Amino acid sequence: MFEDETVDVACPKCNHKNSILVRDFEESAQTHFVCQHCHTGVKIEAEEFKQRLDQVLKEVRNLEREAARDAKRPAKRPRKGDFQI
Ligand SMILES: [Zn+2]
Incomplete structure (x- = not known):
């Protein structure tokens, strides 16, 4: 989910x-999207982006699985990927 x-x-700028x-x-x-800092309009090509997005989501899923398996450890918020355009 x-x-x-x-x-x-x-932001590239x-x-x-x-x-x-x-x-x-x-x-x-x-x-x-519009950069919250400098208000530059940024366009992202989803095709290119999606491959990396898939990787990130896979990692998030793995982290969630591990966290669920190891109940002794407090569930850590998975790190999100940084995307450089
Ligand atoms: Zn910016």
């Missing part, structure tokens, strides 16, 4: 990390 998962995408909903990538071939 990753509908509300976000990934951090670094100021390198500010913007949180983008994974759902936005699932729904369209291209995603636009």
